[in-house]
Amino acid sequence: MSAPSRALATLLAGAGLLPAQGKPFDLAARKAAHWAWQPLAAASPAPADPDRAIDALLGERIAAAGLAPAPEAPPGVLLRRLWIDLVGLPPSAESAARFLADPSPAAYDREVDALLASPQFGERWARHWLDLVRYAETLGHEYDFPIPNAWRYRDYVIRAFNADVPYDQFVREHLAGDLLPEPRRNAAGDDESVQATAAWWFAEQTHSPVDPVQHSADRIDNQLDVLGKALLGLTIACARCHDHKFDAIAQADYYAMYGFAKSSRYVQAPIHAQDVHGAPFDRALAAQRAVAAAWAEAGARGTPQWLAPRTTPPERWSGSGGVGPLRAGDRVIASTDDPAAWIVTNDGFGAEPWRGPWCPDPTAEPAALHLLPGAFWNTGPAGRHREGNLQTQTFRLDQRYLHVRAAGRNSRVVVVVDGFQVVRDPIYGGLHQRVDRPYAHWLTFDVGQWRDHPAYVQCIDQVAGDLADPDHEGDSSYPDDGWLAVQAIVASDERGPPPADPGLALPYRPWTATPGGVREALQGLAAAQDALPVSPTLPALCDGTGADEHLFVRGNHKTPGQLQPRKFLTALAGAEPMAIPRGSGRLQLADALLAPDNPLPARTLVNRVWHYLFGRGLSRTVDNLGVLGDAPANPELLDWLARDFAAHGWSIKHTIRRVVRSHAYRQDSRASARGTEVDPDNLLLARQNVRRLDAEAVRDSLLALGGRLEDALYGPSEPIALAAVEHARGEPERSGPVDGDGRRSIYLAIRRNFMPPMLQAFDLPTPFATIGARSVSNVPAQALTLLNDPLVHAMCARWAERLAGAAAADQDQRLDAAYRAAFLRTPRADERASCAEFLRSTATDLGVGIDDAGPWTDLLHCLVNTKEFTYCR
């Protein structure tokens, strides 16, 4: 049976689809040969009226096939289509009444504008984007550990779509939102930009891999896969083990991109970034100094007694990092003597080390001061209400032990080896230590198992927030209960820590009394600390030590090849190396990716918009515009849309408005006899497509009809009802109500191993990679859901009650109201007769009146089971 496959290979090779055996990889030739790499073409002739451009560009081909576009869809069909597509809900009664009374083009435009301006627009379109970044709130695998505060990213995306953030800015934020010189801030002053970088951390991860390098390589592969597919429509990850089989992407390109991810790290980033030189911060530091001064004054007066052992003059404390004399072989990884050895990511640690010598313990009750001799990175004075994150540069673990000199409460120090962040038992638990002593002491880590591996140390003044933190259920309260001071990190082959400078070895004494003057100073400190803005956090990127990666021969990290300096794809940015002044270089990556001559971001995006509005992209393979993807049915239109998009400020709302105002979008979905014959798959779009509602729209429509839909935006995710899922490891602790508290589907918890069953039945994808085109399956589970799911029954019962309460008792009027709400039309005579007969026989069987809730609930249940409910015509 080898003949056909050989014939096929010949065929593919002839079409340029298969590299002939032994033919060298020729990137330039591949680029020249494939449409997607080419600049956006100007339509020729340029459509005179941009409002008619779409129809003009489609019309040529439709006419050439001897077809004509379908007439405009009936107003009710059109309005329902528009609502489902733009906001994912059935039309409101007001909108329906308004538009059915006046379905003029001007009235249609007004509906479009109102929907684009409504907050529900963001809830609908954010969900599309979440599919592209494989949004998830857990890591999957054995225990399905949570990704703390992942849901804030979902809210960020909703806000961004509602604010119509220019798409190039949106992309820039995803690549380097943590690095922008001027981050985008919302009205409350929150840093919006940094929040986009959470998307990097939705990669699935396991705990305790035997080979952490392999694990990190798999994680980065997924990150590059998503970056390539979501932003560029390219399958970059296909070049992991060899040059791309079909596209102009070399294996060297893959590892040049790899370095960007490898040089970046996980943090919980504060949303309210504060200026560490700004007034509130200064006030907290000043108040802290006032406490120390008041204390010294009290000490000078002779109280309290235990100040006596202070024998070293304060100037010596503040002049030294405080590490005592080192032993032979000890090596300082970082100390406060050398600020450049540290990466101070979040603002809690301030701009420079604190030189006390006193530090308040904000967690102590009553308030306490602790002696902290020497210079410490310290979140105690001004890190309240926020997470401080202090890290070392990446270094090699060349000795068996790491000693960290620290003080603090409810804090942690984590050693991250090989970029592996899920630091847990059984293998990695020892790399994570709590800090829970408020005086300077040494923590010792045994890192002998990872000798010669690259590592860095993260010092964080919180207990919760680790990637895979099982104690953290992702609620909105910030665990603001820790402080941390860190002085030095020393590598050593000695199990015991270096001796501390004897001159600095002062006894720890908590302060529990309040001498005169100190009380007031402490109150001042408390007030200054309370005035520090509260900062919730979310998973984000921060820059680590910039490092390139070697090419992995055959994708195997154990066989490294040549080092690949970080740069963007050669086919788009040329072979020149990228100048990266410091850090990861993601800012430079963003510039390169968004360079005006890169046609892919705009092309990919408008093709997606088309997909969401027609059920099929102009190129159907929305995540792969490469050689194995689908050549666009109408390249002129695709490029015209992309240029129009870029010319209008990369406004997604603009492009949506363009498309939904076209006749192509508004036309009827019914096929003409000739259309069925000439163009059975509707490639020419001489009619709209009949489309199934996606999962969220099905559930949200049910909530809307039942009058149960909450219009609150944002917030922590709604747990799913556990009765409906299989028991397994990592099961959520809390079960939610069947109706999800009436919240829209986008707010249901997306836990990889416990996905919402109803949404899954309607093709909500398990998040693992970019999904630009969900499968639209058609399985019995969907019908079983609509027949028997308790939520469906509950909503139909509520709907029946509402009808009984709102409409007149007259059966016809009630039926009209039901049909209007569900389908924006009145029932036809045949339907009216069928429904009436159904009500009659059901009422008889149940022994109740025909107006009773029982028969009506059954009838409404039938209506949501008809295909008119789950499909848009």
Added chain:
Amino acid sequence: MNPTPSPSRRDLLRTAANGFAMLPLRSLLAAGDPGDGSRGRHHPPRARSVIFLYMDGGPACQDLFDYKERLAAEDGKPFALPMEPTQFQNNGNTLGPRRPFRRHGDSGQWISDWLPHLARQADRLCVVRSMVADFSEHTNANYFLHTGHGLQGRPSMGAWVGYGLGSDNRDLPSFVVLNGGLIPPGGVDCFHSGFLPAATQGSIFRMRGDPLANISPQQADAPRQRRKVDLVRRLDGEGLAHDGACDALEAAIRNHELAFAMQRDVPELCDLAGESPATRTLYGLDDEYEPTRTYGRQCLLARRLVERGVRFVELTCPDTGHDRWDQHSKLDRGLTDNCRMIDQPIAGLLIDLQARGLLDETLVVFGGEFGRTPFAQGTTGRDHNPFGFTMWLAGGGTRAGTAYGATDDYGYKAAENPVSTHDLHATMLHLLGIDHERQTFRYGGRDLRLTDVYGKVVAPLLA
């Protein structure tokens, strides 16, 4: 020989549910689908169905099937070979088998005293003692065993089989998971359809309460249900008549009918009241040990499903309170209870399949995601070991009464004729009539298959 499926046919199937439900009835009829699964086959099959007895957690093969004299002799002594990194890195001394082994049947298969019922079926087994896998960690290993890939998101082998062959029963899914109670690490994605049509994913039947999500009507009143279904059908029909034919809508209407049929048939299917007392005894349905009763029900249901044409049935383990077959400690107690749970039901299943003439066309596969170390973890456990372990096959065109491959003297690493997970998959597909290199699905720019770019059919396993 059946014709090779053409690309256009594959395109059609790509949008299909249960292989074909998305296709409108008329084109289904026009396509002349024989409805017997032959359209996805590349050669005549030896097996029509698969029953996968999945031993979640990784059974200790040195204690069950892979007898090593030297391992027994050096029990308690320092382990003589270099050790690979293990998950817990708490490696102790050599740990010999905890029960005597004996040769059984005409074939003389080595089987531990822990499995007396199965031992009497020795001549039906085709034992592979040289399995190797790629991962030491449960979840990766589970995904790997189920999907041929160590990460989440790929189609399960049951989905691939259903994708290729469809179901012989239009009223039941092609891939059914009988959940004894323990969903393996990695969750239900072990049974997922990945990028294949959603209809190919495993339908998980529970052993308690409702077998299937939403299978029980909210209203117990059957005529009331029937009336509703009738109204839906009438309204849908009137809608089609008014708005014109539409393939997607017609397919959805058909699925509604199928759902209603399943609502009727699945509870009947799962009702074992009609089985004879002899059958109940055979499977251990009245055993005093609850996990045995549960596993017996699963095995019996598996037979009923393949009888009805379901293509791929997977059984997950009931909970014996020992964290599956994952004996990091207390090996003896864990194996005692686990073996007690599976021994009689599996033997019963083999006997029953044979008696009904189903064993020839049903491929039974037994095994976990990896094996366990021949040296102790601590003193009483064994850690994960993907370097050499045992699985066995029975029926479905496999060579009965044989043992293939071998591990080293300690049962640590495959030393002779190693069989990879991909090889196992290739062989399973081969027995079903599918060429693993030709059953592909275009996704993300690649033609993907269950065996990735690996795998070969292991000919000596074939009868």
